[in-house]
Structures are given as structure tokens and as C-alpha cells.
Amino acid sequence: MACVGLILVLVMMMISPMVVSHTRTPVDVPEAHTGQREVQNDISIILTKTGQYLFDDEPVATLEEVGSLVAAQVARDPYVLVVIRADKQCYGNQVLDVLSAAKKAGAARIVCATKKLTIKS
């Protein structure tokens, strides 16, 4: 019994970092009460605090490049979910630019990543 419990703890400790975040890049996403959890294959576009773009953890120089990468994914799967993981300190318009680029590339389903709000502000 103790062994089973300890194995469960070990398994949870190992898988939790993978499950909790979509990607390896840590981003301080905004907090929200609402939000849907999507467990499926998706692509993530990361916008860091410094304004750097990452496409599935790979740095991308320009927004046009992000658009072409999204377009390539959309060509493979038109219903691919595009997750925008932007730092909460970014300007809204920076995120909107990413959103526009994804939309232009043909993405139909776009999600802004948030984390669960624990303390009511």
C-alpha cells in the first residue's frame, strides 16, 4: 500500500511539470476565473515580456514568420487550436498583432492562455 502511494506521488511529481504547462518556455500568463481546458494537439505562440516570439518553443524572428508557420500547420489541420501564451505585462496591441497574424494565416480557433485565478482581486 505504501509502495503504491509513493509510486503515485513519484508519477505525479514527474508528469506535473509537463501537464501544467503547454510548453517549456515559462510565461506569466494573465489570471482569469473562466477558461476552458483543451486537451488536444495544439500549437502555441509565445510572446514574452521582452517582445520575443516563440513558435512551439522555437524562437521566431518576425511576426510574418509566425504567420507562415501557422499557415503550414493550418494547411495540415484546418481545425488546429492556436494557443497564444502572452506575458501579462505585454501591451494588448502586441498580442492583437499575434492574433491578427494567426487569423491571416487561416487559424479558425484561437485561444488566449490564462491561469486559474486563485485570489479574488
Added chain:
Amino acid sequence: MRRRHEEHRRNDGLIVNSLVDIALALVIGFMVAMPIFFENGIFVSAPGVAQAGGAVPSGSDIKANVFLANDGRILLNEITVSEDSLRVLLPRLLDRSVERRVVISNENLVLYDAVVRVMDMAKQTGASDVAWLRTRTAP
């Protein structure tokens, strides 16, 4: 003598009961804490271009247009409201709307966090669709 030796050996063994308790407490702790750290997402409709100042687009349905200004003001259908009154007014507007859509637009210096806060509020108050529009600077 033999019995005493056996009793002594039994006492030397690992106390499994407390280990089980600790392991189960850790498992429960993990299960409770995990959802807090999960990343969720708010579905956003594709951006378009709106008029500066969050002008109400033409159409018969009642629209809820929220505009966030650089100075922190929130405009609901071009009327300045506080965050608390937005929380009260938004569901009233959405109740009369067929599409139950909230259109959010912002000025260039508004932080993403503030936009997500309004999106979250819209979802909480019953919006079925949240659209984020780009504002065009007035000529």
C-alpha cells in the same frame, strides 16, 4: 527467549502505517493543487478593425462594446463606467442580446492583463462570444 527475539525483530521493521498516510496525503495534496496550476484558455473571435472610441457597429442586435482607454477608463457603448458597474451592466445588456457577443477594443498602451480581465468578466457575466477588435485611430 525465542518469542522475545521475534518481538524485537518485529519492532525493528519499518512503520508502514505512517508512510501510507504521508503518501496518500501527498497524493491528495497534488490532486487538489494541480488544477490551480493548469493553464486554461479564453476563446477569442478573430480580430477585425473597429472605429476609434469603440463605436457601436450597425445592426439590430444589442451590442456590448467595451473600450479600454490608456488612462484606465472603461467605456461601455461609449459611456464611461467603472469596473464594478460594468460587472452589473454587462449581464443586463447581454440578456437583451441575441448573439450575446462582447466586443472589446483598446488603446495602444493598454496592457494585455487588463484586456484579459475584461474578457474574463464578459465570460463570467454570460457572454457566449468575445471578440477583440483593433481600433483604428480617428483621422
